[in-house]
Amino acid sequence: MLGITDLTTYILGTIFIILLPGPNSMYVLSVAAQRGARAGFAGAAGVFAGDLILMTLAATGAAGLLQTNPALFAIVKYLGGGYLAWIGLNMLKGGWQAWRRAGEPQATAEARQVDAANPFRKALLISLMNPKAILFFVSFFVQFVDPAYAYPALTFAVLGAIVQCFSLLYLTMIILAGSHLADAFRRRRRLSAAMGGSVGAMFIGFGAKLAAASL
Numbered sequence: 001m002l003g004i005t006d007l008t009t010y011i012l013g014t015i016f017i018i019l020l021p022g023p024n025s026m027y028v029l030s031v032a033a034q035r036g037a038r039a040g041f042a043g044a045a046g047v048f049a050g051d052l053i054l055m056t057l058a059a060t061g062a063a064g065l066l067q068t069n070p071a072l073f074a075i076v077k078y079l080g081g082g083y084l085a086w087i088g089l090n091m092l093k094g095g096w097q098a099w100r101r102a103g104e105p106q107a108t109a110e111a112r113q114v115d116a117a118n119p120f121r122k123a124l125l126i127s128l129m130n131p132k133a134i135l136f137f138v139s140f141f142v143q144f145v146d147p148a149y150a151y152p153a154l155t156f157a158v159l160g161a162i163v164q165c166f167s168l169l170y171l172t173m174i175i176l177a178g179s180h181l182a183d184a185f186r187r188r189r190r191l192s193a194a195m196g197g198s199v200g201a202m203f204i205g206f207g208a209k210l211a212a213a214s215l
Contacts, residue, residue, distance in 0.1 A: 050127025
């Protein structure tokens with residue numbers, strides 16, 4: 001089992017990586033600001049599910065497979081980077097269209113701006129392609145899962161619970177902040193369009209970061 005020093009190192013590293021801006025938090029903030037807290041929490045649930053999948057893959061040996069197979073890692077990172085960039089381009093396009101429609105009557109503009117995407121499913125895919133999460137679980141998380149320990153599943157459960165608890169606290173704050181801004185964005189549609197476009201540009205950057213990532 002982890003000692004106090006290792007556990008402290010893990011907790012501090014987890015807090016630091018969660019607080020860094022990434023596609024997960026940016027998407028949850030965006031959807032909460034545009035569609036309210038309920039959609040924001042649906043997106044957060046997708047993030048939790050994606051992180052759990054990544055943690056499980058890392059703990060069961062996928063991390064070692066990626067580290068020893070550069071071609072496989074290249075496929076994963078380029079596909080993931082392309083997906084994030086595609087989302088970013090669509091958000092930029094949506095932001096530009098919303099900016100141009102800002103002068104329309106309120107009801108007409110809101111009807112056109114509804115994002116029909118399922119927040120849970122979209123957040124799940126974003127989480128699985130999140131460069132920050134991939135590198136965290138492949139390079140940092142697995143260092144604290146000792147397969148020689150008599151009960152490795154217990155270590156995995158404790159480490160996973162720590163990640164999810166801090167992620168829950170952080171995403172909850174983001175959702176509350178986003179839903180608080182929702183009314184302001186509805187009144188200031190150009191501001192909402194600018195936010196959507198800015199988040200889209202960040203997603204393109206996240207995609208480029210993943211494409212350039214190395215283990």
